[in-house]
Amino acid sequence: MLLLRQCMLPDYLYIIFFFLLGIAFVASAFVVSWALRPKAPNPAKNSPYECGEIIKGDSRIQFNVRYYLFALIFVIFDVEILFTMPWAIVFRQLGMVAYLEMAAFILVLAAGLFYAWKKGALQWQ
């Protein structure tokens, strides 16, 4: 536990510091511009842009389900790549057995991709 704390804590400190730094960067730009800019709102200016026409209906409409299908396939592949990362690091030391095991895993996934393809999930119409 002590060892973990010694080697990992400074790293996380840096990550948190850069996170706060990014927030400070954006916030300071907003504050400076808030102090300098003119403020003159009017109803016509504040209506959403629709090429100058009067707005029709709500902009948050129902969307096509195909976006959702792609998101689902993405989640599967993203998790798969995360599983493969540790294997990739030690892959040269483990040799042929580990390669074949991972090849089986990837082929199963490829079969899944092929199934989605045949089912028409990858079709954008």
Added chain:
Amino acid sequence: MMTMVLKGLSALGFIAVSAMFLIWLERKVSAWIQNRLGPMMTGFQGTLQPIADTIKLLLKEDIVPKGVDFLSWWLAPFFVTVPVVMAFLVIPFSSKWIVLDLNVGVLYICSVTSLCVLGIFMAGWGSNNKYSLLGGMRSAAQIISYEVPLLLSVLLVVMQAGTLSMQGIIHAQAHGWFILKPQLALAFLIYFISATAEVNRVPFDIPEAESELVAGYHTEYSGMKFAMFFVAEYTNMFIISAIAATLFLGGWQGPWLPGVVWFLIKAYGLIFVLMWMRWTLPRVRMDQMMSFAWKVLTPIALLNLLVGGWFMLK
């Protein structure tokens, strides 16, 4: 503690200067390709143009359109810009100039930069504008689709180098850049195409196609909020080029010149290629773009992983 603050502030300075330089370069490159002059009035060859632009954007009124989703509208600029700053933690400018050589560097930079899609989608949803929503939806679909071949090609580099640390990968290329190996050259090609789509550049700029969506997800943003989207877009270009230079082109390694010069030459060379593509190629259609990601790039990347891995063991 002091060094951490200094390193952080110099990273911020680099982001600001690099974004300004890239905006000037984009305008100049587009002008040269189209046989125009580009900005000429402010300073020599218009070099002070980005500063004039920054002052103009600072002084612009901040227009909040009616019916915005307040939280996501305000948080979206943070969500696109903060990951960009965080990514600079592990970019190796030379053997000494790196803020922190994390032992999971590649995983860290890939995961942090993929957070930008959240900001883009929040901007699209929060704006209460039909163009913004369409642009945000398209952008989210595009970025997550091209994330898969991108990560699969990065995986091949990790297999070759046997480490996730950025400096470790550069040291593994001491006897020849990774791009010289056939399977990694293919991985570089897949990476570069996917990365172009990740940063919404032509030929994959359908989320902000001017002729149909005005400006896509940032149509309603003005003033400094718009500037943040712009800074994030151009710094993302630098980040993907820096990752490509590190993973495939040997990073800061090179003869005669100091390491940081080599690194910047490689990174900005790749950015120039991105700009060259933008002003040369036409835009692809949405269905072509999605089927290219899933039916061409992903199967090739999977196959490359299997065949390339086989030859690595031989």
